[in-house]
Amino acid sequence: MTDNRYRWRTNPAVIxxxxxxxxxxxxxxxxxxxxxxxxxxxxxxxxGVATQQHMEVNPEVGLLGRLFGKNAPDRSxxxxxxxxxxxxxxxxxxxxxxxxxxxxxxMRVAFTRETVARILHLPARGTSVLTASNLAGLLLPxxxxxxxxxxxxxxxxxxxxxxxxxxxxxxxxxxxxxxLDHHGLRMQxxxxxxxxxxxxxxxxxxxxxxxxxxxxAILDEQQQVEMDAVLGRRVRxxxxxxxxxxxxxxxxxxxxxxxxxxxIQATASVDRARWEEASSLQAxxxxxxxxxxxxxxxxxxxxxxxxxxxxxxxxxxERAERADKMAFAQDQFEKVQAAKRERMRLEAEREQQRLDGxxxxxxxxxxxxARIAExxxxxxxxxxxxxxxxxxxxxxxxxxxxxxxxxxxxx
Amino acid sequence: xxxxxxxxGVKAILSAYDGYERARFxxxxxxxxxxxxxxxxxxxxxxxxxxxxxxxxxxxxxxxEVRAAKESLTGLSADVQFAIASSPTSTHTxxxxxxxxxxxxxxxxxxxxxxxxxxxxxxxNDLLELNATSDAPQEDVQALCARVHDQVGRxxxxxxxxxxxxxGLMKR
Numbered sequence: 259m260t261d262n263r264y265r266w267r268t269n270p271a272v273i274x275x276x277x278x279x280x281x282x283x284x285x286x287x288x289x290x291x292x293x294x295x296x297x298x299x300x301x302x303x304x305x306g307v308a309t310q311q312h313m314e315v316n317p318e319v320g321l322l323g324r325l326f327g328k329n330a331p332d333r334s335x336x337x338x339x340x341x342x343x344x345x346x347x348x349x350x351x352x353x354x355x356x357x358x359x360x361x362x363x364x365m366r367v368a369f370t371r372e373t374v375a376r377i378l379h380l381p382a383r384g385t386s387v388l389t390a391s392n393l394a395g396l397l398l399p400x401x402x403x404x405x406x407x408x409x410x411x412x413x414x415x416x417x418x419x420x421x422x423x424x425x426x427x428x429x430x431x432x433x434x435x436x437x438l439d440h441h442g443l444r445m446q447x448x449x450x451x452x453x454x455x456x457x458x459x460x461x462x463x464x465x466x467x468x469x470x471x472x473x474x475a476i477l478d479e480q481q482q483v484e485m486d487a488v489l490g491r492r493v494r495x496x497x498x499x500x501x502x503x504x505x506x507x508x509x510x511x512x513x514x515x516x517x518x519x520x521x522i523q524a525t526a527s528v529d530r531a532r533w534e535e536a537s538s539l540q541a542x543x544x545x546x547x548x549x550x551x552x553x554x555x556x557x558x559x560x561x562x563x564x565x566x567x568x569x570x571x572x573x574x575x576e577r578a579e580r581a582d583k584m585a586f587a588q589d590q591f592e593k594v595q596a597a598k599r600e601r602m603r604l605e606a607e608r609e610q611q612r613l614d615g616x617x618x619x620x621x622x623x624x625x626x627x628a629r630i631a632e633x634x635x636x637x638x639x640x641x642x643x644x645x646x647x648x649x650x651x652x653x654x655x656x657x658x659x660x661x662x663x664x665x666x667x668x669x
Numbered sequence: 670x671x672x673x674x675x676x677x678g679v680k681a682i683l684s685a686y687d688g689y690e691r692a693r694f695x696x697x698x699x700x701x702x703x704x705x706x707x708x709x710x711x712x713x714x715x716x717x718x719x720x721x722x723x724x725x726x727x728x729x730x731x732x733x734e735v736r737a738a739k740e741s742l743t744g745l746s747a748d749v750q751f752a753i754a755s756s757p758t759s760t761h762t763x764x765x766x767x768x769x770x771x772x773x774x775x776x777x778x779x780x781x782x783x784x785x786x787x788x789x790x791x792x793x794n795d796l797l798e799l800n801a802t803s804d805a806p807q808e809d810v811q812a813l814c815a816r817v818h819d820q821v822g823r824x825x826x827x828x829x830x831x832x833x834x835x836x837g838l839m840k841r
Contacts, residue, residue: 292751310699310754340750370710371703428732432721444713446743 264288264315266337270486271467273343274388276381279333282316288337297336297375305331307371309340336378341368342446344493345394346464347401348457349450351410359414362457363401363430363450364493367393367443376442391468397437404433409450418452420500426450449500456496463489463533485536488529495522613657620654672773675780682783689772695754698835701779702749705828708786709746712821713739715793719800719814731811738818745825753832775834782828789820 264286266275290296295309319330347363369377380388380396408426409417416422427448438445451457467485498515624647631643679686685700687693716735723731796813799805 370706372707372710425729425732428720428736429724432717432724435717444710447740 262286267339269467271389271391272339272387273341273390273393274336274338274377274380276378276386276388277335277337279316279335282335284316284318286315288313288315293340295338295340295369295371295374297338297378299334299336299378300331302332304375307374309371336375336381338369338374338377340370340374342366343368343390343393344490345390345397346460346493347394347398347405348461349402349405349409351406353410353412353414353417355413357414359409359417359452360454360457361409361450361452362460362496363405363448364460364497365397365401365434365448366446367438368446369442370444373439373442373444376440389468391464393441393443396441397434400434400437401430404430423450423500447497449497451496451500453499456499460489460492460496463492484532488533491522491525491529495519495526498522616657617654620650623650672776675773675776678780679776679783682780682787686779689775698754701783702752702754704783705749705786706746708783708790709742709749712786712790712793712817713742715790715797716742716817719793719796719810722800723810726807728807728810731807731814734811734814734818738814738821741818741821741825745821745828748825748828752828753835771834775831778827778831778834782824782831785820785824785827789817789824792820793817 262285264282266277266288288296289312290309292310295307296313297307298305315335316333319328343366345365345367347365349361349363350358352358377388380392385392408430412422427450431445431448434445467489498518502515502519627643627647627650631640631647634640634643676686683700683704685696685704687697687700689697716739720732720735720739723735792813796810796817799813800810
């Protein structure tokens with residue numbers, strides 16, 4: 259049985275993926291859960307936002323439609339995990355009293371069916387796979403700019419004690435609302451912690467997950483869920499810690515936060531062990547894969563070298579054979595040319611002897627005819643002797659002209 | 670209230686309502702949940718405006734009340750997003766069936782939930798109007814904020830029963 263499921267989320271860090279229609283083979287199906295949505299774009303228009311259903315991703319036009327001249331629209335899909343997503347922002351301020359403070363601002367945001375299409379401006383700028391870090395990166399400059407006047411003006415002690423923290427967070431939320439709305443996001447809650455160690459730990463965990471997404475490492479689904487859940491629990495723990503440490507919080511809220519922290523901390527050691535196991539497993543898998551790829555590459559280089567040597571060896575024998583053949587052919591050619599030259603020399607000599615014989619015979623005939631012409635009493639005989647003498651001379655000259663024609667050996 | 674009149678009552682608020690007819694069960698369920706979610710979004714938008722004004726007026730108690738109401742609305746939105754949808758065609762043995770009597774109760778229950786949210790919306794509109802006037806007493810604004818919060822909370826608690834009707838666990 260073939261697997262015709264379309265899997266758009268291969269990593270817990272991925273929260274959205276933009277896919278062109280031609281990238282999705284026909285017949286693939288996807289099941290959208292309550293917290294997932296798919297924006298379907300047809301011929302440049304948003305045709306709809308599907309959620310909580312099982313559907314064929316890219317259905318083709320039916321036979322009847324084709325008969326009536328209907329064409330498949332130009333489709334693309336934007337799959338989104340609606341949320342909530344915890345966006346983490348590192349904050350570093352130099353306070354009015356000169357002390358530098360490092361903290362972490364966490365904002366829980368979610369897309370809704372109505373607003374999710376607004377984030378389409380990111381794929382349009384080339385980001386087809388979206389992670390929480392992408393969103394945090396987009397918002398970070400504004401968060402830092404808006405947070406600076408709200409937090410940096412109080413003293414370090416007040417900041418750590420949480421005096422006026424909730425009011426500052428409310429103002430920060432209100433200041434960020436327009437920007438969040440622009441990206442189709444709605445803020446659900448937020449908190450800030452000024453404990454540097456916790457902030458660094460949380461950012462490191464988020465980075466681990468992001469690295470998996472960057473390397474496109476596909477862990478098994480169980481591990482994905484676990485890593486996501488562990489990070490979520492850690493964020494919640496810090497959130498409740500921040501509430502607990504807030505000077506503004508009521509006793510009831512503090513008691514509730516303390517109970518929640520106790521509950522989360524009960525599983526904290528197991529969580530940390532799971533996280534370390536998952537990340538070390540991923541790291542070892544990565545190392546193993548890298549080592550394997552290196553050894554394969556080295557093996558291929560060796561094979562290529564040996565193949566080249568084989569070619570050289572095979573070529574040497576072939577070249578020697580070819581050279582022998584060439585030498586033999588040259589030798590044979592030289593022999594043929596020499597024989598030809600000898601034959602021509604002999605022919606020339608024979609021709610010369612023949613011509614010499616003819617010349618000698620002709621000279622004697624000329625002498626006889628000359629004597630007849632001189633000594634004959636009959637002028638007619640003398641004239642005939644002279645005429646024959648002239649013809650004979652002419653024939654001799656013609657023969658001498660043709661006797662040494664061009665007859666050289668072949669080049 | 671009979672099922673017919675209950676359906677008509679819901680239709681007055683939500684025209685896409687089909688009263689959980691077998692073939693339209695999922696559509697009806699989705700319509701109800703989307704309507705509730707849409708109303709929570711609308712109420713959140715209203716409360717955002719109120720909160721902005723209260724922040725400008727440095728009314729911390731009012732802001733805290735609005736924040737609490739918004740948290741309840743976020744919770745209500747998540748409740749309907751992840752609510753049990755059931756399926757009348759499911760053959761799974763653990764999934765309950767919606768009989769005729771629970772169906773009537775469910776329709777009445779939907780009507781009551783939507784009415785509660787309509788009531789919360791009206792209170793929120795009153796809050797907006799009061800908050801827009803510059804000389805509105807802080808106590809009145811805070812009282813209205815608290816009232817919106819209470820109404821949302823009640824609607825949320827009421828909605829929680831819906832899952833039990835759908836699963837066929839409640840027949841009253």
